Amino acid sequence: MPFCRLIAFSAAISLVNAFYIPGFSIRSYVDDEAIPLQVNKVYSDRSQLQYAYYDLPFVCPPTGKKHAGYPSGKSISLNLGEVLRGDRVMASDYDIVMGHDQECQYLCTHKVSRQDVKRARELIEEGYVAEWIVDNLPGATSFVTVDRTHKYYAAGFKIGYKDFSPVTGKQKYYINNHITLVIRHRRAPGRAGNHGGKVIVGFEVYTKSIEAAHRDSTGCPQEVHGETNGMEMYITPNNTKLASQYPSSSYLPQEDDVDDGSTLTIPYSYSVYFREDDSIEWSKRWDLYFNNQEESNVIHWLAIINSLVICSLLTVIVIMVINRTYRQVHGKDGAGDDGKLLPKRRKPSSGTKSPRLREKAPAGLLQQEGETDRDDDFSSDEEFVEDITGWKMLHGDIFRAPLYAGYLAPLIGSGTQLVFMATGLLILSCFGILNPSFRGGFVSVGMGLFIFAGVISGYFSSRLYKTFGGINWRKNTLMTALLFPGLLFTTIFILNLFVWAQASSTALPFGTLVGLIALMLLIQLPLVYIGSWYGFHQSQPYEHPTKTNSTPRPIPEQAWYTQSVYPALIAGFVPFAVVFIELLFVFRSLWQDKSGYYYVFGFLSIVSLVGILTVVEVTVVATYIMLCQENYNWWWQSVFIGGGSSFWIFCYCIVFYYTKLKIQGFVSGLLFFSYSFLACSVYGLLTGTVGFLTAYAFVRRVYGAIKAD
Secondary structure, eight states, rough: HHHHHHHHHHHHHGGGOOOOOOOOOOOBOOOOBBOOOEEEEEETTTTEEEGGGOOOOOOOOOOOOOOOOTTTTTBOOOOOHHHTTTTOOEOOSOBBBBOEEEEEEEEEEEEEEEEEHHHHHHHHHHOOEEEEEETTTEEEEEETTTTSEEEEEEEEEEEEEEOOTTTOEEEEEOOOOEEEEEEEEOOOOOOOHHHHHHHHEEEEEEEOOOSSBOOOOTBBBBSSSSSSOOOBBBOOOOHHHHHHTTTTTTTOOSSSSSSSSSEHHHHEEEEEEEEOOOSOOOOGTHHHHHEEEEGGGGHHHHHHHHHHHHHHHHHHHHHHHHHHHHHHHHSSSSOOOOOOBBBOOOOOOOSOOOOOOOOOOOOOTSSOOOHHHHHHHHHHIISSSSOOOOGGGGTTTOOOOOHHHHHHHHHHHHHHHHHHHHHHHHHHTTTTTTTTTTTTHHHHHHHHHHHHHTHHHHHHHHHHHTTTTTTHHHHHHHHHHHHHHHHHHHHHHOOOOHHTTTTOOSSSHHHHHHHHHIIIIIIIIHHHHHHHHHIIIIIOOOOOOOOOOOOOOOOOOOGGGSSHHHHHHHHHHHHHHHHHHHHHHHHHIIIIIIOOOOOOOHHHHHHHHHHHHHHHHHHHHHHHHHHTTOOOOOOHHHHHHHTHHHHHHEEEEHHHHHTTTOOOOOOHHHHHHHHHHHHHHHHHHHHHHHHHHHHHHHHHHHHOBBBBO
16 A cells, blocks of 8 residues: 555656746737847757857847847846856847738848858758747747647757758758748737737747849848758869969869858848747647657656665665664664673583573464474574674774764765755756746756755754864865865866867856856855854754774774775665666756757656665665674765765766767767766765765664663
8 A cells, every 4th residue: 555655646746747837927919019039059969069149150140230129139138047058148130020920031141251151061060950039938840740640849940951962962061041930829818918918829940041042132032932942051162272272183172171262142031920829828838848758758657666666675675674673682682671782601512501591582473382482492592692793893983983074074064955955956846936938947046055055064064073073163164165066166167168169158158157156155155154153063963872982993804795885886776776767868858859858857856756765775774784794984985875876877978978979079078978977976975965864863773772881
């Protein structure tokens, strides 16, 4: 019954992936009202480098004229998350008026050089797509399922395409210089609809490449919807200059990269069509962007079942460990009925049995009375008189302060920040507050939760530091506030230098870097200081049930599976096995299919919850095995065991890179592996903190149940 209830609870939580708040206010438009179109960036599944749309040398530059109240080229204010994800939203020159169809509207004629043509061909080769925004909806390419029963969207549209010449067989590159915009709308709900208001429920973009010839006086192509030749990104090589450059060569290269002043003229135009669509509710207008994920629900359920099976097996093992520990404390194995450790006794050399020292225990349900007597006679000398060994011998050393305790306390403090942040993000996502319509919200809110959790971080860090016997609490405060966040910031700053060199919008602006430093020093540091002061001066250190001996007990030779990194690798594989199926969908959204959106947070919450529970159980088992080997150095080891799954996740990233992705270029590869390593480090510290807290609670509970003379 408990397992069935867990399945039912999982089903209820998984339905959260269909619930979201698409916006906090409905924006309605009336007929003849201008609608702003904003351009953002171009990105590719084959590269980690993004570029601002208006930074491209082959698109129409902004004129500065006002459209829908915004001068073109004006940057739209962005939140921190949008900046960190590489967004560069700007107002455009596209005129869109509610209810006004435009079969063709001339935009501009732009001349590009050979270097610009080469740049366009490179971006087309790497499959870059552009992102435009209307009413907070990204322009989408529309697709239909194979059975033609469902339509779904992929955010963005291609800036060009490749084709082969039927004559020479060589590859050609074409730019999409005519854009057809389809705005789907319906009557606005409530009072706005009664006054003729309309809401936008869909934004589709259809691209076409049209040659520069055969255009009318306005600059529009004479044939917009029919078959036309494409606009090829090609400038005829300057053979005269090439011949002088290669005088002794009988072969002249077909591509001329030298800028000799030759240009290519590209005309740009667009069409706008409004279509009423009452089949889409405004509150469900984002569903088309998620529709293709519904087919993968079976796999998500498989991930949940896989997680529950592994967790159930671990639960059985943990129950056995706890039961065995309880029997050793309160039963026959080396402790009296009051929980006090019994003194050692040697076995008698004679064959006679020692007298009974304890009362006769009642017979078990499956044991006969005579068998009980015989068993007691046989085992009394064997069990009761044997030397006390194993974990109970560590009562005088189990709470000895670990090496490098001054680093352990700050890391655990930062780990509590991450636990708070991750919990808050999952809860807000499940309730629909964080969703794709809140662009950049996931990163912005996560950053805010991490910063304001500095109070929690300082409290736990300073109290643990005090428990370890630390005195300089201000130093511990600085390390807690700056150690882990500082390492992250330094790494990101170094990576940012490589991205800056590529002139990519993925690079963080200098002002954003200054803002991050200000957040860390002016907000997080004082909050950590407040929490540290309270934890060190107003709180008592954690109480330990046993006293620590003055002389450390020598640790016997350990089995191979308890030495070095083996416990972390072996134990860390189990939580990885719990989450790896769901990780596949996360990786696809982050790296492989950037046009889609990951929004099954109900499934992710269930898998994350089971994964954390698995970390807890694995840590209990691994810590018990370590203590049975008479090894009391469990402090750091519990962190490594809890975070051991991060190693396997990073290995999974490497496998995913070489088997699924087609990332090209050194910088893109560097960004992938660097950001993957940072993400795994954050995850490892989070789960390592969970492992540490679990082991600490387990050890205190176990040794609190016994008394030592």
